[in-house]
Amino acid sequence: MRAMAHAVGKTIRQIRRRDFIALAGSATAWMASAHAQAMPVIGYLGSESPERYGSRLSAFREGLAEAGYVEGRSVAIEFRWAEGEYDKLPALAADLVNRQVTVIVAAGGAEVALAAKSATTTIPIVFEMGGNPIALGVVNSLSRPGGNLTGVSSLSVEVSRKRLEFMQEVRPDTKKFAVAVNPTSPTSNSQLKNLHAAADALGVELVVLRNHAEHEFDAMFTAVREMRAGGLVFSSDPYFAYRSRRLAALAAQHTVPAITQSRDFTLAGGLMSYGGDFGQSHRHAGIYAGRVLKGEKPSDLPVQRVTKVELFINLKAASNLGISFPPSLLGSADRVIE
Amino acid sequence: MSDPAVAPRSSLFKKYFRTIFAAVVAPLLIAGGSEAWFGYHDQRARLNDLLDAEARLAAVKIQDFIEGLHDQLSWTVQLPWSDNTGDRRRLDALRLLRQAPAVESLSLVDPAGKERLFVSRIGLNRIEGGDDHTANPAVVGARSDRIWFGPVTFQDGSEPFMTVAVAGNRMAVGVAVAEVNLKFIWEVILGIRVGRTGEAFVLDRPGRLVAHPDISLVLRADETAQKPLQTLRAAILAQPAGQATTGQDISGKTVLAAMAQIPGMDWSVIVKQPADEAFGPIYAALFRTGALLIAGAVLAAVLAYWLTQRMIGPIRVLEDGVARIGAGQFDHRINLATSDEFERLATRFNEMASELSVSQERSERISRLKRFLAPQVAELIDRTGDDRVLDGRRVEVVVVFCDLRDFTAFSAQAEPEAIIGVLREYYDALERVVSAHGATLVNFFGDGVMVLLNAPVSCSDPALRAVNMANDMQKSVQQLLVAWRALYPRLGFGVGLAMGPATVGRIGSEGRLNYTAIGNVVNLASRLCASAEDSEILVDRVAANSIGSRAPLVELDARALKGFDQPVPVFAVVSGSTTP
CATH class of the missing domain: 3.30.70.1230 (Nucleotide cyclase, GGDEF domain)
Incomplete structure (x- = not known):
């Protein structure tokens, strides 16, 4: 009896659902035609490829959904990828401006933000970057960014000195460390200054290795090994961050202890990473993009700083390198890979 | 008899209808009205209590957050300073950073006021930095009151920070001074839901927004934009304690708000709920009462109409019957089976009609007799x-x-x-x-x-x-x-x-x-x-x-x-x- 009632109820539900789907279908079709012009378009500017952005993109979509937008249903996203060639960014940004997108999302570094900023002063821009947006000339004020852009910044750039500190803690007997810097990065100078100050405070010697091309990575690790430096500290730079896998492989291959900003490096077998949580920063960028789509003005949205900084350490890599972590680091780590 | 076309000056139907209708509707109105009135006041009081409780709860949650910090910091000021405890303290301090994500940096100051240790998430750690903190208000404050809360400052004019200093139970253990990122209260605030869409926010003593579910409002640190919230707080303060008040929030929406203070910090935790949501049940109840009243009135009207009709119907039949009898139709009989006084009256009329017919017959006969009688x-x-x-x-x-x-x-x-x-x-x-x-x-x-x-x-x-x-x-x-x-x-x-x-x-x-x-x-x-x-x-x-x-x-x-x-x-x- 109950089963029958249940079956009847189910049938009714099914019928209703069918009707509803038919109705919704026609409504969607109608709306889709209406939306063809009306649906807002996000112009997403990325410095690399969709594959390298994968986890960041999903965080971004999460944030967008939190603000009530779903790609393909309530918002369209136009992607422009620089595929690692950062000098292409301004042209790609200009392309998005020509497409007259509703909002430009410039995610994945100061370069992208600056390229988008120089391309338009009218289309709202939501950026995601490391480093101090004021110092980098992206905005004038964090609380009242003014103009047409706002966004999220992580603390990755500020904490590059902490990476040196951690490396020095791991290799307390060594006084010489190598630092990898991308000279094309707008933050390279400030980071270098920071790192030199930290080296002075810690009483260590720094060897700066400038590098902005993937094919030079191998030579860089060879150099570190040959100079017998205690370890290689990567400055914060998206170019390095997006190539964490390759860097981890090279570090293992050259048995060089290294620390980068990205957790991807540690997860791929690298020794340590310390930097901002990009999952959070991209998610917040998604939320902001959604709020701008809803009509809020970028100038009213303060620049958000993702304050969470995470330390990842890989014990397997450490044992491969013949290194043991001091208890202070083991205790402080957000995640220990064993 | 009277011509039925001549309408009476005042109809019995109207009188009875009015009376019965009033008899039913008046108690209904009184009952419904008083019900609505008391219901409204009860609901209002309940809402008040609810919001008050929510405010207290929110305050407790935020206080818990601060207490948690306090507890964590207390760990670092339990042992007296000596030369060989440095490394252990460093580990303790690092573990504190790990445990308390809101703490941005921590300084440990010895009894002499020297900074012995500084650990930070961003900056470099310092051991035996030796900076003199004897004049630092945080240290002074903590020494006198065991715990000290600094004013809320906005780093780079945006992120809210506060210095919290904790002293141990004796001079020898020194003071821990922590920079706390108040953005972390956000998560606490986000977790507070009042009703369906109500929220909580926190103002410090001068009325600056410390925490709000929309973090961008806090980060913007825009005093003029926060003015409505201060006005709201002033409005609540003007009320007797524990009383909710209506006001406007930042977006100009009318809200019902209640407040609780966090002791020792002079922070106000204010919970607000959109007025239409808060009063929704009240309005729904009022609407329900109104609808019931209308339904009752309609029912009363129908009932009154039916009753009056039942009363007037026999009267019309009687009137018609009497008119016919009066017109000399003595064989007419009033047919009423209401089994009440009307039926009795009809029977009387019928008897009268038959008597009339007998007497008419007699008078006809007599008038006939008169012809040959003296x-x-x-x-x-x-x-x-x-x-x-x-x-x-x-x-x-x-x-x-x-x-x-x-x-x-x-x-x-x-x-x-x-x-x-x-x-x-x-x-x-x-x-x-x-x-x-x-x-x-x-x-x-x-x-x-x-x-x-x-x-x-x-x-x-x-x-x-x-x-x-x-x-x-x-x-x-x-x-x-x-x-x-x-x-x-x-x-x-x-x-x-x-x-x-x-x-x-x-x-x-x-x-x-x-x-x-x-x-x-x-x-x-x-x-x-x-x-x-x-x-x-x-x-x-x-x-x-x-x-x-x-x-x-x-x-x-x-x-x-x-x-x-x-x-x-x-x-x-x-x-x-x-x-x-």
Whole structure:
């Protein structure tokens, strides 16, 4: 009896659902035609490829959904990828401006933000970057960014000195460390200054290795090994961050202890990473993009700083390198890979 | 009866409808109104309590966050400073950073006010930095009160930070000074939901926004934008403690807000709920009550209409019935089966109608009887409404016959107009006399007239009364005859009367009814009249014996009369003599 009632109820539900789907279908079709012009378009500017952005993109979509937008249903996203060639960014940004997108999302570094900023002063821009947006000339004020852009910044750039500190803690007997810097990065100078100050405070010697091309990575690790430096500290730079896998492989291959900003490096077998949580920063960028789509003005949205900084350490890599972590680091780590 | 088209000035239907409707609706209105009123106040009080509790809860949650920090920091100020504890303290401090994500950096200051350790998430750690902190207000404050909260500052004009300093239970353990990123309260605030969409926020003492679910409001650190929130707080403060108030939030929406203070920090935790959501249940209840009232009123109207209709319906039937009966339709019966007073009333009307029909029948009969009854008889019957006096019976009566002599010859030669004129005067005179003497003119045929005494109305001494009447008849008719003899000189007038038992009563069919007497005495009176001369009044022996000497009578020779075997003794009234 109950089963029958249940079956009847189910049938009714099914019928209703069918009707509803038919109705919704026609409504969607109608709306889709209406939306063809009306649906807002996000112009997403990325410095690399969709594959390298994968986890960041999903965080971004999460944030967008939190603000009530779903790609393909309530918002369209136009992607422009620089595929690692950062000098292409301004042209790609200009392309998005020509497409007259509703909002430009410039995610994945100061370069992208600056390229988008120089391309338009009218289309709202939501950026995601490391480093101090004021110092980098992206905005004038964090609380009242003014103009047409706002966004999220992580603390990755500020904490590059902490990476040196951690490396020095791991290799307390060594006084010489190598630092990898991308000279094309707008933050390279400030980071270098920071790192030199930290080296002075810690009483260590720094060897700066400038590098902005993937094919030079191998030579860089060879150099570190040959100079017998205690370890290689990567400055914060998206170019390095997006190539964490390759860097981890090279570090293992050259048995060089290294620390980068990205957790991807540690997860791929690298020794340590310390930097901002990009999952959070991209998610917040998604939320902001959604709020701008809803009509809020970028100038009213303060620049958000993702304050969470995470330390990842890989014990397997450490044992491969013949290194043991001091208890202070083991205790402080957000995640220990064993 | 009254014309049904003439509407009454005020209708019973309206009166009853109004009364019944009011009787039902007034208590309903009073009950509903008071219910709504008290319900509103109860709900309002409950809402107030709810918001107050939410505010306290939110304050407790934020206090818990601060207490948590305090507890964490307390760990670092338990052991006295000595030279070989440095590394352990560093580990403790690093573990604290790991445990308390809101702590951005931590300094440990020894009893002498020197900074012995500094750990940070961003900056480089320092061991034995040695900076002098004796004048640092955080250190001074913590030393005097064990815990010290700094003012909320906005780093880079945006992120809210606060310095928290904690001292141990004795000088030797020193002071821990932590920079706390208040953005982490955000997660606490985000977790607070008031109702469906209500939220909480935190203002510091000067009214700056410390925490708000929309973090960008906090980060913007825009004092003018936060003005409405300060106004809201002022409005709550103006209320008695624990009382919620309505105000406007940043977006200008009307909200209901309550507040709780965090002791020791002078922070205000304010919870707000959109007014339309907060009052939603109240409005829903009011709406429900209103709808019920309207439904009740409609029901009352229907009920009142039905009841009134039930009452007025029988009245209309009664009215119609009474109108028909009044119009003479006595066979009409009011058909009501309401089994109440109306039915009784209808039965009364029906009884009345049948009685009316009986009495009408009687009055018709009486009016018919009046034709041959003396006016006093008619009046008697009319008054008593009883015509049983006319029923057949055997009674001693005096029968008087009179007619005109030679009228047949006169009528053969005279003009009809003259004949009719003579007869009219003749009957007028006779009827006057008959009435005057209380006799009953029962019949007339041409010029002959039959008058009865002692029937149908009995009277005393009918014989004498008959003689006197006969005398008056002679007098009246003889006066008329003076004129009539000019038309026909041989006209005369004779009267005969006899007394004896006779059967009297109504005879004839329904259509033609007569009151008459049957018996020998009638015959005798008729024969006496026929044998009387002009001006003569002949009386039989029975009547003469009854009169005796009260009237002057003379016995004549006995006469042979038709229908009588023996000669009949005859008396004549001495003309001109009358007894009073």
